[in-house]
Amino acid sequence: MRTITIADVAKHSNVSKSTVSQYLNKRYEYMGEGTKTRIEEAIKLLGYRPNIVARSLKQKSTTTIGVIVANILHTFSTQVIRAIEDICHDYDFHTIVCNADDDPEKEKKYIEMLQAKQVDGIIIFPTGGNVELFLSLKENDFPLVFMDRYMSEVQVPSVVLDNEKASKLAVDYFVDRGYQRIGIMTTSILENLTTRIKRVGGYRQALQEQNIPINENYIKSLELHQFEDAMTNMLSLKNPPQAILAGNDLALMEILKFTKKKKISIPKDLALIGIDDVSFASFYNPGLTTVAQPAFEMGKKAAELLLNKIQKKEEDVHHHIYSFEPQLIKRESC
Amino acid sequence: MRTITIADVAKHSNVSKSTVSQYLNKRYEYMGEGTKTRIEEAIKLLGYRPNIVARSLKQKSTTTIGVIVANILHTFSTQVIRAIEDICHDYDFHTIVCNADDDPEKEKKYIEMLQAKQVDGIIIFPTGGNVELFLSLKENDFPLVFMDRYMSEVQVPSVVLDNEKASKLAVDYFVDRGYQRIGIMTTSILENLTTRIKRVGGYRQALQEQNIPINENYIKSLELHQFEDAMTNMLSLKNPPQAILAGNDLALMEILKFTKKKKISIPKDLALIGIDDVSFASFYNPGLTTVAQPAFEMGKKAAELLLNKIQKKEEDVHHHIYSFEPQLIKRESC
DNA sequence: ATGAAAGCGCTAACAA
DNA sequence: TTGTTAGCGCTTTCAT
Numbered sequence: 001m002r003t004i005t006i007a008d009v010a011k012h013s014n015v016s017k018s019t020v021s022q023y024l025n026k027r028y029e030y031m032g033e034g035t036k037t038r039i040e041e042a043i044k045l046l047g048y049r050p051n052i053v054a055r056s057l058k059q060k061s062t063t064t065i066g067v068i069v070a071n072i073l074h075t076f077s078t079q080v081i082r083a084i085e086d087i088c089h090d091y092d093f094h095t096i097v098c099n100a101d102d103d104p105e106k107e108k109k110y111i112e113m114l115q116a117k118q119v120d121g122i123i124i125f126p127t128g129g130n131v132e133l134f135l136s137l138k139e140n141d142f143p144l145v146f147m148d149r150y151m152s153e154v155q156v157p158s159v160v161l162d163n164e165k166a167s168k169l170a171v172d173y174f175v176d177r178g179y180q181r182i183g184i185m186t187t188s189i190l191e192n193l194t195t196r197i198k199r200v201g202g203y204r205q206a207l208q209e210q211n212i213p214i215n216e217n218y219i220k221s222l223e224l225h226q227f228e229d230a231m232t233n234m235l236s237l238k239n240p241p242q243a244i245l246a247g248n249d250l251a252l253m254e255i256l257k258f259t260k261k262k263k264i265s266i267p268k269d270l271a272l273i274g275i276d277d278v279s280f281a282s283f284y285n286p287g288l289t290t291v292a293q294p295a296f297e298m299g300k301k302a303a304e305l306l307l308n309k310i311q312k313k314e315e316d317v318h319h320h321i322y323s324f325e326p327q328l329i330k331r332e333s334c
Numbered sequence: 335m336r337t338i339t340i341a342d343v344a345k346h347s348n349v350s351k352s353t354v355s356q357y358l359n360k361r362y363e364y365m366g367e368g369t370k371t372r373i374e375e376a377i378k379l380l381g382y383r384p385n386i387v388a389r390s391l392k393q394k395s396t397t398t399i400g401v402i403v404a405n406i407l408h409t410f411s412t413q414v415i416r417a418i419e420d421i422c423h424d425y426d427f428h429t430i431v432c433n434a435d436d437d438p439e440k441e442k443k444y445i446e447m448l449q450a451k452q453v454d455g456i457i458i459f460p461t462g463g464n465v466e467l468f469l470s471l472k473e474n475d476f477p478l479v480f481m482d483r484y485m486s487e488v489q490v491p492s493v494v495l496d497n498e499k500a501s502k503l504a505v506d507y508f509v510d511r512g513y514q515r516i517g518i519m520t521t522s523i524l525e526n527l528t529t530r531i532k533r534v535g536g537y538r539q540a541l542q543e544q545n546i547p548i549n550e551n552y553i554k555s556l557e558l559h560q561f562e563d564a565m566t567n568m569l570s571l572k573n574p575p576q577a578i579l580a581g582n583d584l585a586l587m588e589i590l591k592f593t594k595k596k597k598i599s600i601p602k603d604l605a606l607i608g609i610d611d612v613s614f615a616s617f618y619n620p621g622l623t624t625v626a627q628p629a630f631e632m633g634k635k636a637a638e639l640l641l642n643k644i645q646k647k648e649e650d651v652h653h654h655i656y657s658f659e660p661q662l663i664k665r666e667s668c
Numbered sequence: 669a670t671g672a673a674a675g676c677g678c679t680a681a682c683a684a
Numbered sequence: 685t686t687g688t689t690a691g692c693g694c695t696t697t698c699a700t
Contacts, residue, residue, distance in 0.1 A: 003394075003692095003693085005692090005693055005694085006693065006694065006695095007693080015670070015671085016670065016671045016672075017671085017672095017693090017694080017695090018670075018671060018672080018673095018695080018696075019669085019670055019671075021694070021695055021696080022669095022670085022695095024694090024695095025695080029669090030669045030670080031669070031670085032669060032670090035669080035670080049446065049449060049450050050450055050693085050694080051391075051450065051452060051692090051693055051694070052450045052451045052452065052694095053387055053390045053391050053396065053451070053452045053692090053693080053694090054391050054676090054692070054693035054694040054695090055693080055694055055695075056387050056676095056694090057385075057387050057388050057391050057676050057677065057678090057692090057693080057694075058675080058676050058693085058694050058695050058696085059676085059694085059695070060337075060676075062387065072416065078412065082406065085433075094430065094447075094451070095430075096428065096429075096430065097429075097431065099419075112383065113428075115383055116383050116384055116385065116386045117386045117387070117428070118385060118386065118387045253613065253614070253617065256614075256617045257616065257617045259617075260616075260617040260619065260621075278614075279587065279613075279614075280587070280590075280612075280613075280614040280618070282591065282594075283587070283590045283591045283594040284614070284618065284619070285594065285618070285619040287594075337676095337677085339676090339677055339678085340677065340678065340679095341677080349686070349687085350686065350687045350688075351677090351678080351679090351687085351688095352679075352680075352686075352687065352688080352689095353685085353686055353687075355678065355679055355680085356679095356686085358678090358679095359679080363685095364685045364686080365685070365686085366685065366686085369685080369686080384677085384678080385676090385677050385678070386678095387676090387677080387678090388676070388677035388678040388679090388692090389677080389678055389679075390678090390692095391676090391677080391678075391692050391693065391694090392677085392678050392679050392680085392691080392692050393678085393679070393692085394692075
């Protein structure tokens, strides 16, 4: 498949390469009608398609952004990705998605790869492990937006859930429904993830405000494969929790596997609320009460912040953290 | 952020650009130790990163492939995407994912965009609507692999499930469990999708082999929003189906929403099997019997076919359809 | 209203 | 063992 270039089109329409280039970039101002149609025809005739790589090299812009998610297995990540892609599509931008697996090394590798590919900016769920790298990106004014988590050491526009409120909504609802012994289970791979910290923090604070003593045995931050043992232990305490807040979708699923296996009835034996609105929440038996994140809105915001920055419309000077409201969706599990 | 080029590195290490290029491409054969370390140091010192765009322009290869899925909402699509990304990662290739929404127009647009971006090949879930385009791609020897569906008009390596067998597994299992009035519900957007045709075909054939008469009222191919009405109708027939095969994950979820809403008990009032192993199958109440597709294997195969073709290792001359085995996973819903 | 020419950052003959 | 040179396909002054 010999590549057809602008030069071929130029030859076929008896104009110079620059004129064709003008045409391609829709600068018709000073262009004769005849030239225009001749170019048009030549393009169709030859089946010419502009080479974006060459254009990118010249223009130093690829109209492509990178998205690095922490863990693609979370529903939330995929929802955010779709929102970002939607917005990018509106702006005629493209997206390269990478999954850092919550590993700072991989994160670094992907950032470098994306830069080598000359992406115009990056939206990232930061692991928190590459402070230096992010500082230098910021230093160089490289367009960057954080999603889901922020890094206090790095002042970059960050789109996050109001995680404290998310926990509070759940705890308050549990208490409303008469539950007092309330636990929380979150997943843990990395220390110092703002998301988890805030969710657990919000949980503690909500309990305090309700004048319920905090029982450290009810607070678990574990790998998924440890959930089964942990739940077995928790539920065999003399005063086992009556209700559990699942910190995210994967935690919720792990809990559901356990309750099914052990024939624990929800909410009779154990009430449940999950953060993240999982696909099956509405038709699970029993229906699952969840705290939904406005994932689409958040992805949209992140994309807009980044694209505006790329197109020099700045505006991100004042704010640094864009916090979104969680929403409690009541169903039978609580 | 002034870009640092190979020329800067060359200057700092007192060699020519080509020598630096040799170094970058690990052609150390004829390179003096001193030169090598000087270049190494200059690179580190300057924080040089090769510009992949420039390299791609020169080499006429972007080490990037495109993946166009029919509908990103299907679990199967996301599983396949992950597999493809995994394999690409091993080969140092990158991936651009597009969602054609089962719309031939969008499909065409994405193919053209990916070609403009100079991807080295495409894996696609074809809508079936762009025969001409695919023929011309094949004509031009552009690396192409079909996934999930094939087009009899276009001889391109195709990775598919043995869809007839998938239905047969389900029907036979229903019959084993004593069900005779068995329905099938699939989603429909496009006509002539090989996947749906084969699933319905396999269902019919399996019934015939079991000497069960085929009732056309039990066979529905509909948009998701029509499922509720269709089910209401079906279940109010004088002889309503006792069991339903859901043609894919979205169909299954629609059915589950309905049964929950109408308090229809599974499997007592209605037995259920779904094609596609949904995340919640194991811990749903009741556990859902499913026919799982080996999504990871299939994605892997597609990626390998494509990458081998790109790297001229051909080998795809004989086979054109790579058919994978579905697997019945038995749980309480049937 | 259109064209000539330089150059984006890199690679690959070919020379030296 | 290393350097010179000519592009890859496009955009963009600056002439004309």
